[in-house]
Amino acid sequence: MRSSYRDIKAIVLTRIRANIWPPGANLPGEIELAKEFGCARATVNRAMRELVDDGILERKRKAGTKVKSSPTRRAQFSIPIIREEITNTGADYRYVLLERQTITAPGWLRSRVEIPKGQKVLHLRCMHYAGRNPYQFEDRWINLAAVPNAAEYDFEDIGPNEWLVREVPFTDGELVFSATNASSEIANFLNTTDGTAIFTIERTTWLDKVNVTYARLYFSRDYKMTTRL
Amino acid sequence: MRSSYRDIKAIVLTRIRANIWPPGANLPGEIELAKEFGCARATVNRAMRELVDDGILERKRKAGTKVKSSPTRRAQFSIPIIREEITNTGADYRYVLLERQTITAPGWLRSRVEIPKGQKVLHLRCMHYAGRNPYQFEDRWINLAAVPNAAEYDFEDIGPNEWLVREVPFTDGELVFSATNASSEIANFLNTTDGTAIFTIERTTWLDKVNVTYARLYFSRDYKMTTRL
DNA sequence: AGCCTTTATAAACACGTACATAATAAGACG
DNA sequence: CGTCTTATTATGTACGTGTTTATAAAGGCT
The missing domain is CATH 3.40.1410.10 (Chorismate lyase-like)
Known part of the structure; x- marks a missing residue:
């Protein structure tokens, strides 16, 4: 099986934790990552988007993707009945x-x-x-x-x-x-x-x-x- | 412009609020919706996935997509420095x-x-x-x-x-x-x-x-x- | 130097296709 | 008649490609 977006998320997280991509660092562009992981750009894109949702990364057009320096992880809670x-x-x-x-x-x-x-x-x-x-x-x-x-x-x-x-x-x-x-x-x-x-x-x-x-x-x-x- | 996934989200929300699709109701399959909105299934899929994230819908394979009966909207807050x-x-x-x-x-x-x-x-x-x-x-x-x-x-x-x-x-x-x-x-x-x-x-x-x-x-x-x- | 206008770039979005997976429904068989 | 197997079906995931959009950076102008 090819790398799923889940695997990519996991790998990226590992690298961030291992300080290969320290906070604030720019990480490679989508095309480059897609090549590395042997998958389509859309797959990388999805993984990245979810990591932004999780509050791990920041992305800006043209500027690229970087690791949030202050990882404000968003806590989620549901208001139950x-x-x-x-x-x-x-x-x-x-x-x-x-x-x-x-x-x-x-x-x-x-x-x-x-x-x-x-x-x-x-x-x-x-x-x-x-x-x-x-x-x-x-x-x-x-x-x-x-x-x-x-x-x-x-x-x-x-x-x-x-x-x-x-x-x-x-x-x-x-x-x-x-x-x-x-x-x-x-x-x-x-x-x-x-x-x-x-x-x-x-x-x-x-x-x-x-x-x-x-x-x-x-x-x-x-x-x-x-x-x- | 074609319908973006944002538009689809908005339309679906409107319909839920207008009780066209009341809580608990099954809504049409992705292919059908894609046909209606004149877009690709992937686009519908993304809209739906995000609505699940937002706690509005529930989806199960084969069973289809339905409106959550008790919409436990998930509150998100960030823990700032x-x-x-x-x-x-x-x-x-x-x-x-x-x-x-x-x-x-x-x-x-x-x-x-x-x-x-x-x-x-x-x-x-x-x-x-x-x-x-x-x-x-x-x-x-x-x-x-x-x-x-x-x-x-x-x-x-x-x-x-x-x-x-x-x-x-x-x-x-x-x-x-x-x-x-x-x-x-x-x-x-x-x-x-x-x-x-x-x-x-x-x-x-x-x-x-x-x-x-x-x-x-x-x-x-x-x-x-x-x-x- | 400071301000404005390109321009190149990287992410954002969308499409259509294909296959995977889970769950149900239908059919075969003891 | 109940159990096992096999379709069927709707979502889930992935691919490759193409277009759009924001924007940083470079270049040109006053």
Whole structure:
């Protein structure tokens, strides 16, 4: 068998690690590499493109391909549906809707997500449990202009997260990770004490520039998010 | 111009969003699509492959291509060199080495990263500042068996993070994100009060199964990590 | 010297063909 | 009737060739 693009990737990686092509170094052009590996240029091209994706190489037209000097490897993680995340651990998933009300978007929300003044939004608060342990407290606002049929759904059985990913497509999303000290209210929900450090995700979602939803997700004490490079 | 793979991606996405191809639906085979778009099968193939990468589609041989029912869009973020992260905001970067000592790997470290008993490791503690504000406290252990020349480097001017990415290649890495309450020591370093919620990253790095380094990175109060989908 | 315009070059993209591979469906056979 | 073998089929991978595009570098102009 001829060299597959996988083999080429492996060889290139080996050479980089062996410092044959140290960081910053220009490596030979595609035609030359194709000749060396005895394969078509397209095959080399694919291997190179994937290595750029992986954050190992940098390429510029005319300038050539070079090894990234600061290899900012891109970590990839997927945002799972929370139910799947819990059931995957073997625990069973329980969801409780705590509060559901339609309000006009408060100022802080409008400033955050560009919703016009007076716009109605649906505010939901709910808890997700793994077995009998609190797992996540979800504080969510849904833009009813973008998702009118949310107003008619009761969210008693299915969480807003899950409902939204199934019903509403989106084009852009932002995730902000941070650590917050639990307020007494949140501490209560998550069955911990005031001030406990809580891993928090803020998630904002847009469909073509118009905001769909904004959510604050407070995870249980000791929650860790893991990802591999 | 013929349809580029980008156009095809865009069209497919539009159709998915318009519910022409709802979640779970099988979409036509590559040959058929190629005929429709008036392009080569390879072009369709590339578009499809990238959409799988983006977490939009699922493909199986023979079974065909279908729209993922729960679109777990994969968020990608890069781990920048801390100096770049700071200088990019306009602030100037300052680094201080607080402590540097060679010790035999303690039990908790060995259990975490599979280092043989009695192995020497280099323990470093340092601070990174943005202007005059504390930015990150770094607590790092370097496996001297994997990186012998670290023993001869003083780390006075260049942080271990930066030195390592430049000097030592790695094959695997793990990142664990969590929130921790600041101990009084860490609160001191980060110029905050005891118990403040601190965004924390634990990073472990391997080169072909052997551990290179383990680090705990404590970020300043109010640090947020942002990523887009 | 500094600025603008070629020009050569290397990657980016696309095409059409061919064969490989995995998984399913259909048929042969005990 | 169930099991094994054999088509069939859709994606996966690779090839060789050709065109397009960005851009660094060289050359020309003010």
